Structures are given as C-alpha cells and as structure tokens.
Amino acid sequence: MFTHLLVPLDGSELAEIALPMASAVAERFGSKITLVRAVHLPPYIGDGLDFTDLYTNLDQSMQQEAREYLEQKLKGLHAAGLETNYHLVVGEPPADAILLAADELGVDAIVMSTHGRGGMMRWVFGSVADRVLQRAKVPILLSRVAPPSTIAVPAIEDLSDIRSHEEPEGV
Numbered sequence: 001m002f003t004h005l006l007v008p009l010d011g012s013e014l015a016e017i018a019l020p021m022a023s024a025v026a027e028r029f030g031s032k033i034t035l036v037r038a039v040h041l042p043p044y045i046g047d048g049l050d051f052t053d054l055y056t057n058l059d060q061s062m063q064q065e066a067r068e069y070l071e072q073k074l075k076g077l078h079a080a081g082l083e084t085n086y087h088l089v090v091g092e093p094p095a096d097a098i099l100l101a102a103d104e105l106g107v108d109a110i111v112m113s114t115h116g117r118g119g120m121m122r123w124v125f126g127s128v129a130d131r132v133l134q135r136a137k138v139p140i141l142l143s144r145v146a147p148p149s150t151i152a153v154p155a156i157e158d159l160s161d162i163r164s165h166e167e168p169e170g171v
Contacts, residue, residue: 002029006107008036008098008128011069015113018143019073022111025141026082034105035073035086037066038097063090095131102138111141 007022009015026033039062070086077084087105089097102110114129133140 002026002031002108004105004107005031005033006036006098006102006105006110007033008038008094008110008112008132009070009073010037010094011066016073017113018111018141019077021141021143023077023080023082025109025111031083031108033077033082033084034101034107035070035077035084036098036101037070037086037088038092038094039063039066039088039090040093040097059090063088095128095135098128098132099135102136107138109139109141110136111143113143 002025005022005026007018009018022033025031039059041059041062066088067086070088074084074086087101089101092100098110098112101107110132112129112132114127129140129142133142
C-alpha cells in the first residue's frame, strides 16, 4: 500500500513531529522513507549594488546546512532499521519543492506536520500544508502540532491565583 513515503522537513522541531508517524507507517508497511528539504532564497533584485557573491555564498551555505541536517536525521531512522534517503530541492518554494519531489520520486504518500493555524494567521502566513494538500496527487498524512484534545485547559479550581478586581469607591 505505502511503499515509499515522502517526509518534508525544514529544520524545525515542528516539521519533525511528522517523523514518528512516518516511522510507524514505514514499519507497518515496510515502506522506504525519503526526507525532502527545500532550499529557496527569494529572487535577488539589485538596487544598483552588487551582492551576487554574498547571495551565492548564502545559497551554498544553506544547501550545505540542509544536507548536514538531513544526514543527521537519516542516522536516527537508519538506527531504527528503516530504509531511508534524502532529496534536496534547490530554488523552489517549499510547497512546490514537496510536490516536485513527490512527482519525481514516485512516492505513495506524503507525511508532514502542520501548524494548525486558522483564520487570519493562515491568511497572513499561508500554509505549505494547505498548498500541498490542494495539489498533491498522492494521499497526505498530516500531523498537527497540538490537536485540540491535547491542549491543556486549566479547570476553574486551578485558577485560584486569579483574584477579582474591585473598583475603587467613588469611581
């Protein structure tokens, strides 16, 4: 069923939340896991100054950091006995990089995390997960950072340190 899983990572702990889910699916179905990371610098628009060398060095540095990060994550997955590799996509925005990698590699599913943002935050910041979900040709397993059932809401009894505010007399 799921012979090849794609797991997008951006170097954050948030993105890594998808790794346990991907590992569990891979163990269950004997799937191969490919970690993917996008390295994307926005286009450089010069204002008369030449920052070409700086821009090129930054891009190369970001690619090297991405490779080292992915290789470190592979070690943990290999230690768990999983068949894994990684794929670096350079020059594409994250959602496009994920979709491109999924098509190129012929994966059966994408396993990724989502911020769980809604409303105005999603509109302002956008959502890579949303874009991938809308355009992917394969199933997507989404792992939310904090599902509503796991958010700790204190009981009224636990709010004993909150005191009522009384209006001063004569106001």
